Amino acid sequence: MSIGSRPTLKIMKYELRDVGRSRWLIAYTLFFAIVTDALLRFGGGGKALVSLASVTLFIIPLVALVFGTVFLDNARDFIELLLAQPITRRQLYTGLYLGLSLPLAAAFVAGVTVPFALHRAADPTLRASLAALLATGVTLTFVFTAFAFVISAWSEDRLRRMGTAIAVWLFLAVLYDGLVLVLVMLFGDYPIERPMLAVMVANPVDLARVLLLLQLDMSALMGYTGAAFQQFFSGGKGIAIASLALAFWVAAPILLGLRSFRKRDF
Amino acid sequence: MISITGLAKRYGANEVLSGLDLEIARGRVTAIVGPNGTGKTTLIKAILGLVHPDAGTIAVDGVRVGDDCAYRARIGYMPQIPRFPQNLTGAELLAMLHDMRGGRAMPGAEAADEQLVERFQLATQLGKPVRTLSGGTQQKLNAVMAFLFSPGLLILDEPTAGLDPASSGVFKDKILADRDAGRTFVLSSHFMNELEELADDVVFLHEGKVRYHGALAELMRNTRQANLGRAISYLMMKGAA
Numbered sequence: 103m104s105i106g107s108r109p110t111l112k113i114m115k116y117e118l119r120d121v122g123r124s125r126w127l128i129a130y131t132l133f134f135a136i137v138t139d140a141l142l143r144f145g146g147g148g149k150a151l152v153s154l155a156s157v158t159l160f161i162i163p164l165v166a167l168v169f170g171t172v173f174l175d176n177a178r179d180f181i182e183l184l185l186a187q188p189i190t191r192r193q194l195y196t197g198l199y200l201g202l203s204l205p206l207a208a209a210f211v212a213g214v215t216v217p218f219a220l221h222r223a224a225d226p227t228l229r230a231s232l233a234a235l236l237a238t239g240v241t242l243t244f245v246f247t248a249f250a251f252v253i254s255a256w257s258e259d260r261l262r263r264m265g266t267a268i269a270v271w272l273f274l275a276v277l278y279d280g281l282v283l284v285l286v287m288l289f290g291d292y293p294i295e296r297p298m299l300a301v302m303v304a305n306p307v308d309l310a311r312v313l314l315l316l317q318l319d320m321s322a323l324m325g326y327t328g329a330a331f332q333q334f335f336s337g338g339k340g341i342a343i344a345s346l347a348l349a350f351w352v353a354a355p356i357l358l359g360l361r362s363f364r365k366r367d368f
Numbered sequence: 369m370i371s372i373t374g375l376a377k378r379y380g381a382n383e384v385l386s387g388l389d390l391e392i393a394r395g396r397v398t399a400i401v402g403p404n405g406t407g408k409t410t411l412i413k414a415i416l417g418l419v420h421p422d423a424g425t426i427a428v429d430g431v432r433v434g435d436d437c438a439y440r441a442r443i444g445y446m447p448q449i450p451r452f453p454q455n456l457t458g459a460e461l462l463a464m465l466h467d468m469r470g471g472r473a474m475p476g477a478e479a480a481d482e483q484l485v486e487r488f489q490l491a492t493q494l495g496k497p498v499r500t501l502s503g504g505t506q507q508k509l510n511a512v513m514a515f516l517f518s519p520g521l522l523i524l525d526e527p528t529a530g531l532d533p534a535s536s537g538v539f540k541d542k543i544l545a546d547r548d549a550g551r552t553f554v555l556s557s558h559f560m561n562e563l564e565e566l567a568d569d570v571v572f573l574h575e576g577k578v579r580y581h582g583a584l585a586e587l588m589r590n591t592r593q594a595n596l597g598r599a600i601s602y603l604m605m606k607g608a609a
Contacts, residue, residue, distance in 0.1 A: 112467040116456060123455035123497075179450035183513070186416045186445035186523075187468055190437050367379075368418040 109189045110197040117201025134213025147223035162242045163275045167267040170250025182368045195363040203247040207240040234317035238310045245306045248355030255362035274307045306351040313344045369394040375424035384410045386576035397553040399563040402573035408556045446514035446524040454499035484512045487538045503530045523554045560597035
C-alpha cells in the first residue's frame, strides 16, 4: 500500500527533482567518474575494480550519512509543511527515503559505469565482478541513507546530529576492522572463527566487503574479517549467509527509520 | 471547530503544555498570544498532528486528531518562515501540493484560490528556483500555499513576519475577507497591533495553560487598557500576583 500509493510517488517525484539538481550530487557523480577513469587509465579493468571496491566501501557510507543528514536538516521545515497535508507519516517517509537514496545510488552507478563503457573495459570476464561492485554500492547506499533518517530523529541539536553521523561512519568504515585485528591478536590462540563470523555480520560495511571478496574472488582485498570469512566459507553457503545478513541490514535501518519518523515531534 | 481537552506535552524536564482545555469557534479569527516558550507553537503543531501530545485529546470538526490524516485536507497551514527545497521553483512547489491533494480537493472549491498570487504580484517569481527568491517573497509563497485549497480552517504562525507593509496589508485584507466568508483562523503573532486589527477572540497562554479566553472587545473593556499589548501585560502582571 505505502510504496505504490499516490502521495508517496508524488513526494518522490519532486524530491528526485530537488536532489537531482543539487550541486553535491553532481560532484558525487563526477568523483566516481574521475576516480574510475583514472584507475582504468593506470591499470587494467581487474585492478581498477579492486581499488574501486575499497573506495566504494569507504566513500559510500560517508556520503550517504553526511548528505542524508544535511539534506534532512535542510528539509525539516518542508517536512513539517508536508506533514500538515492529508498524508500519513509512512507515506511521507517512504517518499523521502526513496527520493534521497535513489539519486545517490544512481549517481554512483552512473559514475562508475560510464568510464567503464568509454574505456570499453568491461570485457565479459569482468562483467559479473562489475555488477557485484555496483550491487554492493547500491546496497550500502540504501543502508546508510536509512541510518541518516535514524540519526536525524536522534537529537534536536544540529551539530550533534552531524557528529553522530561522522562517528557512525568512523566506527563502521574505519575503526571496526582495526578493532577486529586487535581481537584476533589477543585471542589468536583460541578457535575464534565462529565469534569472528558474528563480529563480521554485526557491521554492514564488513559484510559488504566480504560479499565483494567472495564474489570477485579477490583474496587480496583488504580486511582481516574478510580473510577469516573466506577461509571459513568458500562457495555458495558463505555468499548465501552474507546476503541474508545484508538483507537484514537493509531492512532493519529502514524500519528503524520509519519507527523514529512516526514517533518524532516536528 | 476545534475542541481541546487536557492537552499535555513535555520535552524532557520542560513542561510546555500542562492540561490545556480550549474551544475554538468557527468563523472567527482566534489569536493565540503569550510570552515566548509558553507553548503557542506546540499547541498549533499538536492540532496539525506534528507533535504527539503526552495526554489529552484534540478534535477538529469532531474528528479526533491522530486517528486519520484526512482531516488535514480541510486545513491550510502557514508555518513560521519555512525553508523550502532550494532547487525547486515556486510553481513546482504549488504543483506538488496540487498533486498531493489531487484526489482530496475541498468540496465546493472547484478552482484553486490563487488570488494571493495576483495580489502579491508573484506570477513572474514563480518560475525561479526558491533559493534565488528573497525572504519576503518566500513568505508570500508560504501564504499562497496555505490559502491554495480554500480550506475551512487556516492556521497561521507569525504570518506577516518578513512581509513589507504593503504586502502585509494585502494579506490582512485577505484574512478578514475570508473570515467574513465563513472561514476559521487560528493566528499566532508577536505583533500586538496586528492582532488587534485581525482578532475576534484572544487566547492568552501562560505556563502551558489557557489564562484568558474571550472576545477581544471584552478583554479591552475588562482590562481598561489602551491597546492589546498593554492588556496582555496587565493579564501577565495579574497572573504573577
